[in-house]
Amino acid sequence: MSWALALYSALTWAGQPLLRHKLRQRAQAEPGYGLKVEERFGHYEPESLGRDGAGRWIWIHAVSLGETRAAAILIDALRAQWPDMRLLLTHGTATGRAEGARLLRHGDLQVWLPWDTRAAVERFVQQFRPAVGLLMETEVWPNLIAACRAHGIPLALANARLNAHSLDKALKFPALSMPAYQSLAAVWAQTQGDARRLRALAAPVRAVLGNLKFDVLPDAGQLAQGAQWRQRSARPVVMLASSREGEEELFIAALRRLGEKALKVQWLVVPRHPQRFESVALALQAAGLRVSRRSEWLGAPPRAQAQAGEECLWLGDSLGEMPMYYAMADAALLGGSFAPLGGQNLIEAAACGCPMLVGPSTFNFAEAAELACAAGAAHRVADLDAGLQAALALVHDVPARTAAVAHCLEFAQAHRGAARATAQAVDELLRSSRR
Structure with missing residues (x-):
């Protein structure tokens, strides 16, 4: 482990009491933040939860409402490709989780993504062992990416975007950010500009597939x-x-x-x-x-x-x-x-x-x-x-x-068509990871 990742891990571990305090405060206005708080720290109950899908889960992390709505159209494309797909859906916000609940079918599972401590993400990965993971848009978490790589789980950044401001911030800590981006199995960017900025962080940009949100049809x-x-x-x-x-x-x-x-x-x-x-x-x-x-x-x-x-x-x-x-x-x-x-x-x-x-x-x-x-x-x-x-x-x-x-x-x-292209890219990633 690099010194940068070790320092980051120490800081995320020390920040857990602050996270609990913040969740309690947020729950006063939005009760969803008080739901299953221990999942935020990698504790999923009952103990057997998700084990029957180990090695088969198609895991998608959609942190909030906008990402979840973009994920919805991708999930439809993935189900068309794999009718028997088992979906593991994770979130970071209460609005994202509420929206995501509408996307579940029998056999699917929805939980919080854990706070990015080494122990919590290790418990998450051990618990579910997904076949593939898709992080929506911007969600790059160093310990999570490192754990997936260590366990041989291909993890991709889908519908990926990175603005100039975020690139500048990431370049201030290259010893932490660049290994995290580089350790992703694939990155599918929204635009050529996003691809250029992501490559500046050593991200493995495989293609520019457009923005999934163009494929979302209004109700x-x-x-x-x-x-x-x-x-x-x-x-x-x-x-x-x-x-x-x-x-x-x-x-x-x-x-x-x-x-x-x-x-x-x-x-x-x-x-x-x-x-x-x-x-x-x-x-x-x-x-x-x-x-x-x-x-x-x-x-x-x-x-x-x-x-x-x-x-x-x-x-x-x-x-x-x-x-x-x-x-x-x-x-x-x-x-x-x-x-x-x-x-x-x-x-x-x-x-x-x-x-x-x-x-x-x-x-x-x-x-x-x-x-x-x-x-x-x-x-x-x-x-x-x-x-x-x-x-x-x-x-x-x-x-x-x-x-x-x-x-x-x-x-x-x-500008429509990103969902089908991304589903095909996921299929190719899974095939290559099994060779």
Whole structure:
């Protein structure tokens, strides 16, 4: 073991009490974090759990909600390839685990991925002994990768992405990061830029297969529901989609600067994280806005609150309904891009036919954002003031918005196919590992 991995292992071991404290705190707002806490430390019960699938598990780690939704389309492609597949699904967040539960079939298993101590990951690997492991997008854990390599378990990074900021951070600790990336059995990158940055860390990039999220088809029922609810507003609907901390305050200030123009649309705010629903509602109300919450709608948004001249904001305080919100919106502002947070994924918006206004910070999805802007599915603006002005102009220009919707759907369609390609790559990895 290298000195860097030994030091990292000592720090992760020492950090376990802090992790337990953090989980207790998070569980107060999100009870899912209090579920089966000992799994976080590599203790799975009963003792025999998962042993009947040893050597046969197709293990996928999807840390949070976005990764789990991307994993869903890959899981479908893998099941088409191996109808009798046994799925082992792991997560790191409560929202990811809740979403992942919907993907399970008889014989599948869902557990927490353990904290990256040597002992915990060793217990995990010994317990389940998967045939192959797939880490979704960015989840590179040095001890986990080392344990899988020691036990001869091929471990790949699927739908892999690495932005310039993350590369710079990893290069500050090359003695730890480079052996971890190098020890992966395969890496399948989303874009050529991701591939170039991953290779800088010695990652074994086998192919550039695109982004799995392009293959996720929006729920048709939610799209229909959103379109129906859109008709309850006498004004166009503009959404602040997947807003992050600090952006609601920026939005409120920009809204005030619009003055009477703000009454020309129905505003909808959908925060990214559920633990912030209550605080966002309070912040909006403290700013003097009347708020109608999705969780309080009795079947639909109240029609009376959508009449012209009445400033009432809709708050999307629900999980798993983004296709419905995008279908409700005539245009959307991309959360995470107006504060220096790197932006959120705009692929789902494009697939739903919702034109996006993106701010200056999109380093998490830089190439997808640039491609969307080039295709006319999105438009970049300098800040939220410019974003609100651009949204107002777009939703009141019927030909321009119609063209933007068409560009969104064409953009989403043009980049599909990553799921099938990744499933084939997994098959090839398994075959080569058994030779």
